[in-house]
Amino acid sequence: MKVQRWTRTSSLFTGGTAVLAVLLACVPLVFDPDVVQKLTTLLILVLLAAMWNALAGYGGMLSVGQQAFIGIGAYGTVFFARQGVSPYMAMILATLLAGAISVPISLFALRLRAAQFAIGMWVIAEVISIIVRLDQNLGAGTGISLIELNQYEPNFRQAYTFWLALAFAVIFLAALFFLLRSPLGASLQAIRDDEDAARSLGVRVAARKRLLFVLAGFGCGAAGVLVVANTLFIEPSSVFSVQWSAYMIFMVLVGGLGTFEGPILGAVLLFAIQTTFTQGGPWYLVGLGATAALFALALPRGLWGTIEERLGLRLMPVGYRVVEAQREKKVA
Amino acid sequence: MTLVNAVLQGIFLGAFYAVLACGLSIMFGVMRIINLAHGDVAVLGAYIVFVIVEHTGVSAFVAFAAALPVMVVLGYILQLTVLERSLKAGILTPLLATFGLSIVIQNLLQLTFSPDVHSLGGSAGVVTTSSWQVTSGLSVSALGIVVLAVAVLVFGALQVFLSRTRAGWVMRATAEDADAAELVGIDSRSVYARATAIAVAIAALGGLFLGIRSVFDPVSGPTQLIFAFEAVVIGGMGSLWGTLFGGIALGVAQTLGAQVHPQFAVMAGHLLFLAVLIVRFGGGRAVLPGVRRALLLRTAR
Amino acid sequence: MTLVTVESLDCRYGLLQAVRGVSFEIGQGETVALIGANGAGKTTLMRAVAGAHRPHGGRVVFDGIDITRIPAHRRVALGIALVPEGRRLFPGLTVEENLRVATSRRRGRWNVKSVLEVFPLLQPRRHVAAANLSGGEQQAVAIGRALMSNPRLLLLDEVSLGLAPVVVDAVYRSLTDVIREGATVLLVEQDLTRALKVAGRVICMLEGRVVLEGDAASLDRDRVVRAYFGLKRPA
Numbered sequence: 001m002k003v004q005r006w007t008r009t010s011s012l013f014t015g016g017t018a019v020l021a022v023l024l025a026c027v028p029l030v031f032d033p034d035v036v037q038k039l040t041t042l043l044i045l046v047l048l049a050a051m052w053n054a055l056a057g058y059g060g061m062l063s064v065g066q067q068a069f070i071g072i073g074a075y076g077t078v079f080f081a082r083q084g085v086s087p088y089m090a091m092i093l094a095t096l097l098a099g100a101i102s103v104p105i106s107l108f109a110l111r112l113r114a115a116q117f118a119i120g121m122w123v124i125a126e127v128i129s130i131i132v133r134l135d136q137n138l139g140a141g142t143g144i145s146l147i148e149l150n151q152y153e154p155n156f157r158q159a160y161t162f163w164l165a166l167a168f169a170v171i172f173l174a175a176l177f178f179l180l181r182s183p184l185g186a187s188l189q190a191i192r193d194d195e196d197a198a199r200s201l202g203v204r205v206a207a208r209k210r211l212l213f214v215l216a217g218f219g220c221g222a223a224g225v226l227v228v229a230n231t232l233f234i235e236p237s238s239v240f241s242v243q244w245s246a247y248m249i250f251m252v253l254v255g256g257l258g259t260f261e262g263p264i265l266g267a268v269l270l271f272a273i274q275t276t277f278t279q280g281g282p283w284y285l286v287g288l289g290a291t292a293a294l295f296a297l298a299l300p301r302g303l304w305g306t307i308e309e310r311l312g313l314r315l316m317p318v319g320y321r322v323v324e325a326q327r328e329k330k331v332a
Numbered sequence: 333m334t335l336v337n338a339v340l341q342g343i344f345l346g347a348f349y350a351v352l353a354c355g356l357s358i359m360f361g362v363m364r365i366i367n368l369a370h371g372d373v374a375v376l377g378a379y380i381v382f383v384i385v386e387h388t389g390v391s392a393f394v395a396f397a398a399a400l401p402v403m404v405v406l407g408y409i410l411q412l413t414v415l416e417r418s419l420k421a422g423i424l425t426p427l428l429a430t431f432g433l434s435i436v437i438q439n440l441l442q443l444t445f446s447p448d449v450h451s452l453g454g455s456a457g458v459v460t461t462s463s464w465q466v467t468s469g470l471s472v473s474a475l476g477i478v479v480l481a482v483a484v485l486v487f488g489a490l491q492v493f494l495s496r497t498r499a500g501w502v503m504r505a506t507a508e509d510a511d512a513a514e515l516v517g518i519d520s521r522s523v524y525a526r527a528t529a530i531a532v533a534i535a536a537l538g539g540l541f542l543g544i545r546s547v548f549d550p551v552s553g554p555t556q557l558i559f560a561f562e563a564v565v566i567g568g569m570g571s572l573w574g575t576l577f578g579g580i581a582l583g584v585a586q587t588l589g590a591q592v593h594p595q596f597a598v599m600a601g602h603l604l605f606l607a608v609l610i611v612r613f614g615g616g617r618a619v620l621p622g623v624r625r626a627l628l629l630r631t632a633r
Numbered sequence: 634m635t636l637v638t639v640e641s642l643d644c645r646y647g648l649l650q651a652v653r654g655v656s657f658e659i660g661q662g663e664t665v666a667l668i669g670a671n672g673a674g675k676t677t678l679m680r681a682v683a684g685a686h687r688p689h690g691g692r693v694v695f696d697g698i699d700i701t702r703i704p705a706h707r708r709v710a711l712g713i714a715l716v717p718e719g720r721r722l723f724p725g726l727t728v729e730e731n732l733r734v735a736t737s738r739r740r741g742r743w744n745v746k747s748v749l750e751v752f753p754l755l756q757p758r759r760h761v762a763a764a765n766l767s768g769g770e771q772q773a774v775a776i777g778r779a780l781m782s783n784p785r786l787l788l789l790d791e792v793s794l795g796l797a798p799v800v801v802d803a804v805y806r807s808l809t810d811v812i813r814e815g816a817t818v819l820l821v822e823q824d825l826t827r828a829l830k831v832a833g834r835v836i837c838m839l840e841g842r843v844v845l846e847g848d849a850a851s852l853d854r855d856r857v858v859r860a861y862f863g864l865k866r867p868a
Contacts, residue, residue, distance in 0.1 A: 289435025
């Protein structure tokens with residue numbers, strides 16, 4: 001019997017992922033700006049799903065207010081650009097700002113339990129949204145454009161934005177991946193399974209959760225940055241909308257809460273649904289909401305979680321496997 | 333005088349928030365569930381009243397009496413389909429399931445009715461518009477009095493129900509220890525269903541008042557949920573009278589905030605809510621220990 | 634006449650098996666003591682009989698009816714009442730309210746008045762919240778609460794737990810009154826002496842299994858102690 005980390009499947013797949021990243025980098029060189037813009041949207045969804053999963057799936061924190069950081073990332077970009085910073089530099093700064101703001105918020109938010117945390121974060125998002133709305137320099141309630149990006153030709157702008165999106169997605173997914181493989185990762189699993197038991201074993205629960213929270217702050221901020229880079233125009237009611245949380249919940253619940261691959265699957269699914277039902281509108285949202293609720297009640301492990309369980313499949317080497325002589329049994 | 337008037341209007345506003353929050357508080361007190369679709373349920377109630385008013389021309393209050401049994405049935409259905417299953421799963425499941433439900437309700441409403449705003453003020457009769465000028469700076473609206481009176485009545489009736497009737501004791505017992513309740517012959521499933529039905533009915537009442545006081549549209553739900561939740565938290569989670577006081581505190585905070593700057597009203601409420609959360613550091617204990625002992629529902633762990 | 638039959642009962646908590654293949658019978662009017670070390674499975678067994686724990690396998694038959702799938706609250710209507718370990722009163726409810734929520738449709742001699750007669754220490758505390766009662770008072774309420782449904786089978790789980798000996802004496806004195814009226818009782822008791830004194834029959838459990846069963850009078854205390862601790866007889 002041995003404890004295994006990498007299986008042949010996961011080695012193949014991880015190698016494949018690296019190849020995929022390189023291939024994706026070539027996208028702007030091959031496709032039209034419209035397609036590139038859509039794929040940028042997909043990357044934004046992947047990022048958001050991964051971050052929400054980091055919070056809820058690995059940290060047990062259900063936030064209905066991550067749009068706060070999306071908004072900070074988006075409006076932060078505009079703010080810095082208006083100060084004269086070059087647009088893409090402004091995007092980096094705005095991401096850092098979002099992450100930085102998440103730290104003081106975490107000091108208070110992480111003390112809250114389930115429902116209070118969920119709605120507390122939502123209220124915080126509303127507060128930030130109101131503050132932004134009051135600022136005339138940021139377009140007040142009517143919205144604002146990142147006109148500084150007009151200095152770039154549309155093709156190039158779309159390409160840079162896409163590469164930035166790809167870079168963010170890779171960075172945050174990699175960060176999460178290494179986090180989960182580290183001893184920190186095992187303790188995170190423990191926290192998720194039983195917080196009190198983990199605490200009694202000496203796991204520094206608060207610090208771990210703060211790390212996830214701040215990571216998600218950075219990540220959602222990055223997503224917000226990408227939103228303004230991709231669509232150019234933002235307004236408080238859309239960028240601070242609780243709709244973002246709805247999307248994140250759907251992607252992660254349907255994809256697979258607490259799995260690494262699940263959120264990515266969920267993001268791809270949502271993207272597919274969004275592009276198919278371009279009319280959007282109420283029916284498709286009814287479907288989204290109903291599906292999320294159904295998964296929460298009936299298939300809590302999500303699609304990927306269920307597949308993983310049934311087939312014993314693990315594509316990314318995040319957990320450990322105990323391999324016995326006759327049968328393989330999974331542990332982590 | 334404007335300050336006093338602001339406080340007075342805040343009390344009226346707060347009474348409305350208290351009614352809105354009452355159902356949320358009941359469901360939390362009995363089942364430890366926060367129904368994220370609560371605001372949408374209230375708005376649904378407003379729409380049902382609206383439909384009855386449109387088709388029959390009766391006053392909004394009469395229409396509400398007719399809408400009430402429909403809401404009660406919906407409450408039972410909600411409990412037996414969505415909420416019961418969530419109860420047995422983890423802590424996050426009820427939040428996730430009700431969040432999904434919230435989106436479903438909002439969008440079904442949007443499909444059935446247009447995204448336009450509606451109001452029930454027109455069909456509520458003279459209540460909507462009457463007011464009395466008490467002094468030069470103080471005015472009291474009939475609607476405000478009615479809502480305040482109804483709020484006190486509703487909370488009072490619940491109090492009597494919980495403290496003096498066997499059904500009320502049964503509900504409190506199930507809230508305190510559902511397992512032990514089963515062992516003495518109480519069917520906790522039906523107690524929960526009853527609690528949800530009551531919560532949904534009172535939420536519909538909140539929806540009625542929302543419609544009369546101002547306007548509503550399919551996506552008004554989340555805003556009402558946030559106010560309701562803030563009222564519950566400010567007053568102390570798990571405490572029934574606390575929710576009434578919390579609602580009033582929220583209302584007063586908002587009207588005082590409006591004195592500072594018109595756009596600051598809602599923000600003031602949010603800040604009070606966050607302040608209360610900070611002070612309590614995520615606990616659920618009522619602010620006034622003495623009040624807690626007098627209250628009937630067990631406070632959160 | 635047999636009132637309760639437990640057949641090959643198997644109870645689990647996830648992967649942990651708490652009760653393994655337990656079988657026994659209780660006749661009408663009998664008082665049976667269930668003894669065993671902590672973790673032997675006694676409470677789980679009691680809860681399974683009461684309906685609070687769904688068994689993994691086996692059956693519980695009450696008065697000829699297979700009640701294995703019947704939930705706890707309906708077993709109360711059939712005549713089974715459990716006084717749970719740790720009393721589990723409703724803390725915010727008063728003594729009287731605790732008793733009144735436990736009434737069922739079953740007719741019988743027990744009501745609030747008669748319960749308070751059997752436990753006179755409760756009379757002055759009638760309107761006191763259960764959380765403010767002493768341990769002995771709480772135990773009295775817990776037993777009284779179970780009696781309110783006029784049960785045919787009374788299950789008592791560790792009524793002496795956490796109580797001063799003098800208080801336990803009082804509790805047992807009231808219990809013997811109840812038993813004398815003809816109730817069928819299955820009780821879990823840590824105190825061996827007391828168990829052997831009050832019960833007609835004794836069942837000893839160890840690690841989920843029944844390791845000893847017999848009449849209290851004829852059982853040698855030494856044998857009981859060995860079974861209790863799982864000690865083997867010396868060669």
